[in-house]
Amino acid sequence: MGNADLALTDMEGPHRVPLPPERPFLDTFRANLKETFFPDDPFRQFKNERGSRKVVSALQYFLPILEWAPKYSFGLFKSDLIAGITIASLAIPQGISYAKLANLPPVLGLYSSFVPPLVYAMMGSSKDLAVGTVAVASLLIASMLGKEVSAAENPGLYLKLAFTATFFAGVFEAALGLLRLGFIVDFLSHATIVGFMAGAATVVCLQQLKGMLGLQHFTTSTDLVSVMESVFTQTHQWRWESVVLGSCFLFFLLLTRYLSKRNPKFFWISAAAPLTSVVLASLLVYLTHAENHGVQVIGYLKKGINPPSATSLEFSPPYIMIALKTGIITGVIALAEGIAVGRSFAMYKNYQIDGNKEMIAFGMMNIVGSLTSCYLTTGPFSRSAVNYNAGCKTAMSNVVMAIAVMITLLFLTPLFHYTPLVVLSAIIISAMLGLIDYEAAIHLWHVDKIDFCVCLGAYLGVVFGSVEIGLVVAVTISILRVLLFIARPRTTVLGNIPNSMVYRRVDQYPIAQSIPGIFILHIDAPIYFANASYLRERISRGIDDEEDVLKTKGRTNLQYVILDLGAVGSIDTSGISMLEDLKKNLDRRGLQLVLANPGSEIMKKLDKSKVLEGIGHEWIFLTVAEAVGSCNFMLHTQKQADSNGTHDNMV
């Protein structure tokens, strides 16, 4: 605690900036590799353990169930049971709806809520995530596979491709996790996801017009223009029975959502509403025989649990390429949603999620799923939120849901025979409307205009182009933004905050004062090839401007240029050359280059490239204040020498 007192005596002359000690190349390389791929240090926990204990720890690491199952209690189970049944009542109608959206047999939606949740319960590290299929990925499968193979004309091949795509998605997800490349998902920014999700939700809702209007034929495109064209060219095909039934149930679903939102205690109202709607609608159709009056129904659903599908995987060209492409794109999107959902709920409950481990879990669950007649699953936001609200405690709620779905598959599938498609459309629409987060978009506009552009780009790309176009637009804008930040770093003039030794930006702190004869520039970003020539010109122009101002004011000429490198985190050889050029340029103009607060990487590279010798180690200071102090001392000395009669030296 004495340091603060010591810190007040700042009179001991300038500190030296040391050269970092030479480290073997392999050491640096290993350290960088570790920080890039193992920033979370996953093996840290095993470090101090030995022998069999280490094996147990490693198993627990890969199968978190081994960690929590032994401590599992009846109290926890009671919570998980309630949560599991609640999400099952949501999972059954949603599963059927989304399978229809993917142009797959409806029963696949139920299969996909049985096996994958069991795999996730063993391997996943989230306590709140509920596994299932998602609307966006389902639609994407339909649109990407549909381009190559028609689901209506060749359902067998289409199904095979769906399983193969799921398999590749799983392999890709697991590989990302195993190769520690989880950070790729981070490149989907929050703004991208807001725009993308809203766009996808819009597109999914538009697709539901088919079911709501009772249309038989519909466009395979997903963009707004095609869908509107398809809808309004066949107004004579609209079925009022469908429209009325759909609107009623949509109203009911939205009402329950509104009630649950107003009072979170009633979460179960909106969670149970879809199943209630399905039961009511099925009864209604069964009693009125509406299926004969233009209301389409699900029809026959095969009884029994998942049949194996390993032999259905299709690895022969040309189909393997389309399955691979679909798998990778849908896999990444599903992963991004799942990881984001897992992270959000972990934050609420204050526990850690290991992104790479989650990816392995998602990957395994999809690989196993693809072998057992499931299609792409992840952790959907809606279902996980219901799970969280229902008070789940561990991944056991997924097991409960899986068992409930299994019972449905074994005994209750005939009950869904009369379920009208229009109620499934209503369920999808009501779920999708929740994904259009216009408040987040408004927030983006207020806080960061570029992020808003990213968001809007993603939205418009999805709605007017396709899901892939929207994604590409958003990722491109995001990356361009990063590159532009690197290409155009801010250089700001620093001034002294009165009565302190602190130097800050004069544009941010109007009280900051400039020092006569000394020009202080702060560089705000790493110096890289992408900005080296910009910075070279920008610094020259900064000095020109300053000299112009001084000239008009009739002040002292510039003698020293101090570069504050405190914010320059990294430098490459182009950056080093830039500093070398700058030094030469300033020498030619009779100005002295002074560096303040360079990091160890910069010092090392300046030294190795011999630029340090050119600048002179004595012109490198720990702080701007010390650099200014030294420069001022020299200016004083020179002035005194001048006034002592050596005017001959002046030109």
Next chain:
Amino acid sequence: MGNADLALTDMEGPHRVPLPPERPFLDTFRANLKETFFPDDPFRQFKNERGSRKVVSALQYFLPILEWAPKYSFGLFKSDLIAGITIASLAIPQGISYAKLANLPPVLGLYSSFVPPLVYAMMGSSKDLAVGTVAVASLLIASMLGKEVSAAENPGLYLKLAFTATFFAGVFEAALGLLRLGFIVDFLSHATIVGFMAGAATVVCLQQLKGMLGLQHFTTSTDLVSVMESVFTQTHQWRWESVVLGSCFLFFLLLTRYLSKRNPKFFWISAAAPLTSVVLASLLVYLTHAENHGVQVIGYLKKGINPPSATSLEFSPPYIMIALKTGIITGVIALAEGIAVGRSFAMYKNYQIDGNKEMIAFGMMNIVGSLTSCYLTTGPFSRSAVNYNAGCKTAMSNVVMAIAVMITLLFLTPLFHYTPLVVLSAIIISAMLGLIDYEAAIHLWHVDKIDFCVCLGAYLGVVFGSVEIGLVVAVTISILRVLLFIARPRTTVLGNIPNSMVYRRVDQYPIAQSIPGIFILHIDAPIYFANASYLRERISRGIDDEEDVLKTKGRTNLQYVILDLGAVGSIDTSGISMLEDLKKNLDRRGLQLVLANPGSEIMKKLDKSKVLEGIGHEWIFLTVAEAVGSCNFMLHTQKQADSNGTHDNMV
């Protein structure tokens, strides 16, 4: 000058970090746009001028010749005349050689050294650049166009496509300049260019094996494997006459280069050597009739200056696409070389080059060239270096060269009839060997390993793949490096430098001491979507680690976490959310989050997103020292309260 004295009294309590004043969105937008696209403020010089004077200034801006021509003197002309004749003697054989390399009629090389230099002399702002064709772009034209159209089977169409590609290259270059997108060229880093040039030089040398060995048939691929295969499968076709003649002249050329290098005064020896070789070799062939003994010669060259070629431009599909692609890629590469060369020599002579203006000049010169039977030209390094060494003063040396070439075209073309191809190959090889800058590669290895990888990637990509592959590999590695820097910013623990108020990285400054109860972290990069979740986890882990260390040492628990944001140049909404999450997380752990030295952009966004309220303005300090001072004060107060007997509050 009094500031330095004032700066020593640092006792007035903490400074506030002000919120930046609200600025209208359009103002910020305009300022950002200006800094991105007009960082060099090109219209600055006209600001204070009026009426006709403004028009003259604008004309002078676009046609620099109007600026320097009126001041032109006989003294300058004498220098330019010598330089111009010297570069002409290099331009004639090089022009013919490179046109052969591009599979174009040799006379095009002469045409291309006549019109484009005249255009550049009017519009270019470099005083040292000598305009001409370059080997790499020539080879690229041959390989890209050769994929679609065979130069041997359909020379007419091939020629048309070459003109069209040149036209598109010119349009693209001019557009980049007009749209102020010059910074795109900066994304070709120094390391990329070193590796790419060396690779291209290797490939070009390999192609010369055809001429050197006197082969009639040769592969159209450029990669090492194909060329070696092509050479060694036809050993029986090798012509010893060719080999002997080529080796002699290559030795002569390399010897003159070596002599010139040892003594820069003898630059003219190496500059005149190519033309001397051509004259000697032609004489030799003429006298010995070697053309009948397996030595291939240039043959008939059409007399007369450039015929118009506007009608030869081919804009019909599918050829337009290949011409467009070739034009854009070769245009960028030519531009990068020309701009780099111009900038380098401008730096030696201490004048400024306006990159965007140069692009417009290059673009115009290629557009005009494509209409007058020229193919792609730029500012080649070799020719410009000779120009510089020959003492050129203005772009007039280009005019002299153009006139010399014109005279050659009008009267001297028959003299080249007996010039053997093998001597052209020798000229190309000797020029190319100078481009393999192995010293630069070694320097890269010493200073920056990643830059070395970029360089090696470009080299291997070009040599074993193709010129395009090498370029894509290098640009990808470069951009990945930038993205990786953003994705994995350094977070470093700060400590107090004894006897000062300065806080620096403890890994760089081993003397820096930590403060009990306070953890200070420095973030080294902008906080963006790409690193927000990494930083969230990294900061948590940093705090965990610190608490572990403190526990084992039995020291005071952590109470304050200070984030030094001085190096955080920018933040987006994901970054803001990260800070919000961090605040919540720390609150839960009973730690206080303190921010030090946030920039104005960060303050603005924290305020707009209401995160500032959550953190509390009173926990934001100007410097780390002031933050530590306040925290220490609180810790003291609390300790005193504790020792005064209020132990009940402690748990």
